[in-house]
Amino acid sequence: MMLTEGIEKIANNHHYQTVWLLRRAVYLVIGFYFLRLLPFADTFFAPDAFIHYYHFDGNSSKWIVQALNFELLHAIYPLLLGPLFAFLILGLWGKWQTFSAVGVYLCTIILQYKTINITNGGEQLLYNILFWMIFLNEKEEGTVQRNLISWFGLVAVKFEVVLLYFTAGFGKLTGTHWLSGDAFFLVSQIPEYSNIWMAKFIVEHPNIGYFLNYYTLIYQIGFPFFIWFRKLKYKWMTLGVLFHLGIGLICGIMDFGLILLATYFAFYDEDRSELVKSALLKIKNAGYNTIKAKGD
Amino acid sequence: MRKIHTLFFLLLGVFIFHVSMKLIYQFADYGKSNSIGQFAYWYNVPQFHANYSVFAPEPPDKREFFVYRGYLKDGTKTPWFEDGTTLLQQARENRFSAIYKKWKIQNYLGFQTNKIYLQLLRNPSIQHLGNNKVKEIAQQQIVHYPQYLNAARYAETKLNERNVEGVEGVEFAYLIKYVKPEKGFNAQFFPPKTLNDAD
Numbered sequence: 429m430m431l432t433e434g435i436e437k438i439a440n441n442h443h444y445q446t447v448w449l450l451r452r453a454v455y456l457v458i459g460f461y462f463l464r465l466l467p468f469a470d471t472f473f474a475p476d477a478f479i480h481y482y483h484f485d486g487n488s489s490k491w492i493v494q495a496l497n498f499e500l501l502h503a504i505y506p507l508l509l510g511p512l513f514a515f516l517i518l519g520l521w522g523k524w525q526t527f528s529a530v531g532v533y534l535c536t537i538i539l540q541y542k543t544i545n546i547t548n549g550g551e552q553l554l555y556n557i558l559f560w561m562i563f564l565n566e567k568e569e570g571t572v573q574r575n576l577i578s579w580f581g582l583v584a585v586k587f588e589v590v591l592l593y594f595t596a597g598f599g600k601l602t603g604t605h606w607l608s609g610d611a612f613f614l615v616s617q618i619p620e621y622s623n624i625w626m627a628k629f630i631v632e633h634p635n636i637g638y639f640l641n642y643y644t645l646i647y648q649i650g651f652p653f654f655i656w657f658r659k660l661k662y663k664w665m666t667l668g669v670l671f672h673l674g675i676g677l678i679c680g681i682m683d684f685g686l687i688l689l690a691t692y693f694a695f696y697d698e699d700r701s702e703l704v705k706s707a708l709l710k711i712k713n714a715g716y717n718t719i720k721a722k723g724d
Numbered sequence: 725m726r727k728i729h730t731l732f733f734l735l736l737g738v739f740i741f742h743v744s745m746k747l748i749y750q751f752a753d754y755g756k757s758n759s760i761g762q763f764a765y766w767y768n769v770p771q772f773h774a775n776y777s778v779f780a781p782e783p784p785d786k787r788e789f790f791v792y793r794g795y796l797k798d799g800t801k802t803p804w805f806e807d808g809t810t811l812l813q814q815a816r817e818n819r820f821s822a823i824y825k826k827w828k829i830q831n832y833l834g835f836q837t838n839k840i841y842l843q844l845l846r847n848p849s850i851q852h853l854g855n856n857k858v859k860e861i862a863q864q865q866i867v868h869y870p871q872y873l874n875a876a877r878y879a880e881t882k883l884n885e886r887n888v889e890g891v892e893g894v895e896f897a898y899l900i901k902y903v904k905p906e907k908g909f910n911a912q913f914f915p916p917k918t919l920n921d922a923d
Contacts, residue, residue, distance in 0.1 A: 486769030552774035599780030
């Protein structure tokens with residue numbers, strides 16, 4: 429009896445506002461991600477790009493996912509970049525949500541596999557969650573079956589994010605530098621992940637280095653657990669905003685942080701998502717009214 | 725309601741299967757694992773492949789440089805050139821730009837060639853020949869790898885962009901400078917490539 433009630437509750441508890449918010453956040457990040465690559469598109473995607481073609485010998489989906497690795501198709505990347513933006517606009521506009529989600533997923537994963545050697549965990553998380561986002565339903569109306577599929581899609585997105593933090597957090601416990609506290613010092617001394625000011629600051633203030641080392645460790649280990657508790661998750665996500673903006677601004681790996689922050693919306697409760705959504709729509713309407721008034 | 729129950733358990737089964745496959749792929753050494761590990765590899769790669777280690781188990785502890793120079797027709801060599809430092813400086817000026825990724829591309833040219841070269845040096849079937857012979861064989865073999873050819877092509881293109889005239893060959897190297905001074909400095913030089921060679 430309890431099981432039946434539980435299933436009914438899940439099926440009738442449709443997270444359409446959370447899905448709406450998540451989709452917009454992720455699509456805006458993808459838009460930003462590829463827009464900044466556009467001026468250098470040939471550097472990353474053209475047949476004579478200096479990125480080595482790495483081909484995974486996996487299952488049959490490799491023929492689609494790694495399409496740009498095949499010599500005959502090297503030059504077709506504009507045929508993916510153009511439609512990607514069209515699918516993103518459709519998705520942001522809320523039109524043909526499943527169709528546009530499939531388009532965004534396919535274009536993103538094929539383009540990213542051309543540059544798989546230089547992608548980070550955040551970029552790999554992106555195409556993983558985009559697959560599950562195909563099944564999400566952001567419309568209020570929908571059959572119980574459709575909403576149940578959407579609920580599972582949302583759970584799969586959350587699982588992927590949790591897996592990233594779990595792997596990153598617990599993996600660090602198997603090393604030595606993160607436990608001894610000098611990992612952040614090492615990272616801060618490497619120009620690829622730091623800057624001159626930070627390198628000097630951490631040498632002069634080693635305690636800050638220790639603090640940031642353990643902050644990273646505790647945050648990543650704690651995320652897979654605390655994110656499931658309503659009272660804790662928003663506080664934990666606030667720590668995450670500081671963490672990822674810090675990585676972006678100090679280490680320079682901005683796309684990693686933005687992708688992770690966008691995925692946080694998957695963990696929002698429906699009432700919180702409604703608040704954010706209505707605030708965003710108010711801003712949108714205010715802007716629209718301003719433009720309209722100027723037009724008059 | 726029966727339909728909903730069936731759908732629920734079907735989706736639950738798919739989800740549990742997916743989670744299991746992801747966990748096995750993420751944490752098992754599939755190269756050495758049993759048939760379940762190999763099945764998890766088949767299920768995940770390429771579309772669900774991900775490396776989520778993010779500086780685990782150890783953070784990076786070294787600065788890497790990809791350097792190159794030209795061999796000129798008059799028998800002289802150009803100075804060594806390095807693009808990474810300038811690219812990083814530009815990337816720092818605008819954290820939202822894609823210049824960091826351009827840095828990563830040139831860095832990977834050295835990293836990947838070095839990775840292959842080290843594998844060739846460790847080839848167990850030639851270790852009995854002694855260090856000098858192993859190195860000679862590795863140098864002969866590395867020039868046929870696409871990673872090496874890609875790096876040589878980059879060096880040639882960049883020398884052209886710098887308007888260096890009379891280039892008839894290129895040489896490149898991968899340098900590693902460790903943060904902790906006691907770990908020192910490594911330099912791996914690769915055999916020069918004469919331009920217009922049949923690859």
